Amino acid sequence: MKILIAPNSMKGSLNAFDFADTVGEAFLACTSDFEIRKLPVADGGDFTGEVLARNFNAQTVSLYATGPLGQTVASKYAISGKKAIIEMADASGMKLVAMNELNPMIASSFGTGQLILDAISKECEEIFLAIGGSATVDGGMGMMEALGFKFFDKNGTELSGNGRNLGKVHSIVKKELPANLKINIVCDVDNPLLGSNGAAAVFGPQKGATSEGVKELEKGLENWATVLEMHARRTLQNIPGMGAAGGISLPLMAFLNAEIVPGADFVLEQLQFSEQVKWADLVITGEGRIDSQTLNNKAPFAVAKVARRFNKSVIAIGGKVEVEASEAFDGIFSLVNGPVNLQEAMQNSRQLLFNFSSQLARTIKSLSR
Incomplete structure (x- = not known):
């Protein structure tokens, strides 16, 4: 048999x-x-990057990145030809933070942006980004900061990327990135960005948010989405899966050639x-x-x-x-x-x-x- x-x-x-x-x-x-x-x-959750990397016989790239709470962490991703395979959890994951230190108000996806930037520097043209296991609810603001974007409040004060600053963003200075870059966001949930099934309400408490923190994150994500949609000139927040990993897909779809792909089906196809x-x-x-x-x-x-x-x-x-x-x-x-x-x-x-x-x-x- x-x-x-x-x-x-x-x-x-x-x-x-x-x-x-x-x-x-x-x-x-x-x-x-x-x-x-x-x-x-795999389906976009734990070990998705490794499953895809081994399938493509990809080579591991090791580097130091900024962890969710600003600490330096040993991280990695993989490259196969012009393709990079990145697991968000390797730079911005809950596994990098003690349970009693989880705090989505200050946690940042900056390290994930560093991995993407390193892949771009190595002339990768396609990125598989598995987003399971993140410690952040920053809407990908930290990631975009690492990619060279700048954010300002209504008084012109520059903001760092984290959950607490989402509600303060008033304007954005964009950074030009390679036009031929394609990002597949490998996701294992279909939660919307906002509402009772959204990023703040469902995943915020898992990542350490208090009830008041959930409310603040919800308002922040709503503001963040409004600003990004003005730049993208299209509605983004209602796309299924946008609430995954603290809303990290939102700016990737607003500014880059990115697409959310159903994790399990995508991995099986690969x-x-x-x-x-x-x-x-x-x-x-x-x-x-x-x-x-x-x-x-x-x-x-x-x-x-x-x-x-x-x-x-x-x-x-x-x-x-x-x-x-x-x-x-x-x-x-x-x-x-x-x-x-x-x-x-x-x-x-x-x-x-x-x-x-x-x-x-x-x-x-x-x-x-």
Whole structure:
């Protein structure tokens, strides 16, 4: 039997490559009769940059950047030909800030702009920008500051890029950037910029915003969008996905040749995933939590859509699973088979996954006789 193993990362425990390797090892330990192919996937969230970089055999570029709170951080991105693959979290991510220090009022996406600027200096003409895991709600103001844009309040005072200054922006001095630069913003959510499902209301509290901070960020983003739309001469704030990563897509679409692309579908297209599914008899996918949110075109759901298109069975494995997601798969299974707390499950995720996959492999071997 031909098995295609195509998981997303299991946030906080296993990345997509370790996930795929562990399942593959368990199946081959059961019998060498299985033919295994591993193709880790992503949807704009954790590890998307690495998945794309390995797919394109891209070379890593290491550099120091300005972190979300102004600290110097060791960062990186990848280059393949004229293409740059940038993960926002590597310069402006929550992983770079202690949980008790998260503060979207002062956090800046400046470091992400530095990565983009470095890619431009190396003559890249296309950028894949994965925006999951950000610590900012600055509307991309910090990023644009790093790219050479300047912002002023109504008194002509220059402003630095952060969440608190969004509501003060009155005018912008633009910086000319290469006209042939194309940016694909790889996004795993479709939240609007403003409102109850917007950047401030939904993601602000996750990044440390108080209730008063959420209100201030909402007003700031509204002002920011109004100023940018005057420059772009088109409406931007209602585009699906504009609320992701604190609204970072807004200035990229206002001033550059940028487009928000649905993360999972975009990544699978880059991986030429359909060709791999045609080869397989069975597809195995998964991620940390498989629930109703998975059906909002998260990576496992996108994998299942392609598998179903070619009439291939698909099984999903998660740390936690909920019945609401079962309609998308031929089977969903939790790798946890008994009472265990979250911390213990995450610490032992590799062994738990191997144990479950061994049981699954034995079952499939028996049924295929």
